[in-house]
Amino acid sequence: MTALAFVETDEGFVRKSSLEAVSYAKETAGDVAAIVFGEAKDVELIGKAGASKVLHVTDERLAQPNIMAYSSVIAEAMNQEQATLLVLAKSSLGDPVSARVSIKVDAALVSNVSGLPSGDTVKRSIYTGKAFANTVLKAEKKIISIKKNAVIVKENGESPEIVEFSPAIADSDFTVKILKVEKQEGNVLLPEADVVVSGGRGLKGPENWGMIEDLAKVLGAATGCIKPVSDMDWRPHHEHVGQTGIKVSPSLYIAIGISGAIQHLAGINSSKYILAINKDPEAPLFKAADFGVVGDAFNVVPKLTDALKKVQN
């Protein structure tokens, strides 16, 4: 069986979540072709993760993400490669693309998948991480959209064959115009991060986020926050982790000055490990955490940052 993996890039660098998709496809299907759009600086990593072939789309019009055109191209690639499985990582691009491709190729689609399949059944996260549904994909063609950490990225694959891929695309796929992209450069993206450092109201104000950023920097982590913090404009909305924000599944989630409302826990409960730092020993977050420090964040966090720096040197 052949699988196609959709690989996303940021400034030309392959996303780690996409490498997870390639390795997931490899573990599931055996033979993997990956498809990547525009500049791709580190194609070797796609091979190492398990793809024997990389379809490289160089059409200038697709250098920037375009949901409808990408969907057409990916559906075409599935047909060309006779792929019966498409694997991609959950993202703001992957989500709409997977749904459109599922209609185009008549596939069964399951998203938020948290582990490798067993036969035609996958385990997906539901009720915002409060439960799982074992779900059967009932069609010959299947699309699986995975959560972060659904699989470990392989690093033992061969150098991939790179093939240009430029199918014809209808003009009707170009009716949505992207006028401008506002993006904080250089920061670790929240859904991609292995470690997330989040702050809550215990930090008292946006001016105190420096210590969150310092800790995140030492750990190569992304920064997050709770809903009230983004509602008060202390932090941008795209950092809001929780029921109605981003759901994360990092290896380590560090919650600082966060009491742990059920809506916030819903966004973090598929983290592998949770560390809570809070001066209130009764904070509900301690019940969800693996490690906890009962203490003042203003004292504990700088000490933790220093200790981590020492370990890394």
Next chain:
Amino acid sequence: MKILVCITHVPDTTSRISFTDGNTKFDKSGVQFIIGPYDDYALARAVELKEQSGGSITVLNVGEAETEPTIRKALAIGADDAIRINAFPEDALFVAKQIASVAEGAEYDLILMGRESIDFNGGQVHSMVGELLGLPSVSPVMTLDIEGNTAKISREIEGGKEHIALSLPFIAGCQEPIAEWKIPNMRGIMSARTKPLEVREPTSDVSKTQVSDFELPPAKGDVKLIDPENIGELVNLLKNEAKVI
């Protein structure tokens, strides 16, 4: 402007989730059902757009009779009429097919819904509807402004926002801060009782996925507390026991 708002009927965000019948059915006992929070944003924005430029709002739900109180609440918030497709929402494709079938030929200028339902969190329906109708779909939409036949949208992406322009009609999956949730007033509640709610049978029975059973996450062990004066121990645990740094 003619707007279709699709809503889900889902457990309140604070609900405890449990299952019955050998983990094959959601346990509804003691659970309060609400309009999906993201759908509520879509509805609120639709009401604002109608206030600005007139038109009508139809609210659509795919669900069995038990969802009608939720639909009535949407009517109380400001929708003019409602359609309920009388079927259990089997999966995203099943729901998308019903919505597409309602929209076909009805000439809606806008089809709004939440970015995802908070029960199954798939976030697939808006894009599937777009593909079925041959229309653009945009999600998650944070702001939506319409002038004439053109919409300006900002869409959340990883680490930032995309600013988009497109022509009507299209589908949008909404999220905050597109509008403030609206609380129905007494007049709205009274008038909702007599607003038309049409029940239609499903037009397609296609679904491509099926839940075999549900699982709850394994119970969490006790938290390991570390003395704030002994941060070295914490670093050691993260590095050598959890192996996450």
